[in-house]
Amino acid sequence: MQQSRTTGRDMTAQDAASVLDRVRTRGPRVHCITNAVAQNFTANALLAIGAVPSMTLAAEEIGAFVTRAQALLVNLGTFDRERLEATAIAVQSAAAHNVPWVLDPVFVDRSEQRAAFARDLIGQGPRALRLNRAEFATLSGNEPDRFAIAAYARGHQLVVGLSGATDLVADGERFASVGNGHPLMAKVTAMGCAASALVAACLGVEEDAFCATASALTIVGVAGEIAAETAKGPGSFAVAILDALHNLDGPTLMSYAKVN
DSSP, rough: OOTTTTTTSSSOOHHHHHHHHHHHHHOOEEEEEETTTTTTHHHHHHHHHOEEEEEEOOOHHHHHHHTTEEEEEEESSSSSSSHHHHHHHHHHHHHHHTEEEEEEOOOGGGOHHHHHHHHHHHHTTSSSEEEEHHHHHHHHSSOOOOHHHHHHHHHHHHHEEESSEEEEEEEEEEEEEEEOGGGGGGGGGTTTHHHHHHHHHHHTSSSSSHHHHHHHHHHHHHHHHHHHTTOSSSHHHHHHHHHHHHHHHHHHHHHHOOOO
């Protein structure tokens, strides 16, 4: 697991602001294999933060797209043959060209076949695993407390980003909690998928996967809080959070961030 400047010390709001600035200035290309219902919202979230999304699943070209990307997202929300074949090619291409990738094991708690596939992918070197409590419990066999999360991250040499009322991030040595977010985020489809894509975007500019994951969850959580200030419900919130991501800057992020 690659680490860099934040190794050996805690994650800070200033780190998240720095990562956000680099995403804005570098515009990392993020290739996404994601849920069919999430593609549009995920692409818009990436564009809003300053990244460049691509979504092709075609076997004849996905390897080339991944090779030219700065990060890859593999989301298991739509578990069809086309995506399974695309995932195999994409992960192989990412490994061959040192492209960091994120696994979002959507609904592994509802399907044994999906869970088995996710476990196989975890053995192929994702830098980060972004998931919820039920998905973590299914993959690890343990309830998601901070000790279980840290042990799983350490054992699999990756970063775990666990979403919830308070997001938890662990790499086996370091631990961070992110207290940002709003309940309306759970009322908009593809919000978790977009959060995983933002983890990938941050990995595209920050090789320390712990810092990248915690930064992305801070960014989306703060954007959710800002969006909720004007939203009247889930429909307007979905629009408002894209605007919030687009307008978010370092000082605002640091003023809202609740990172410990």
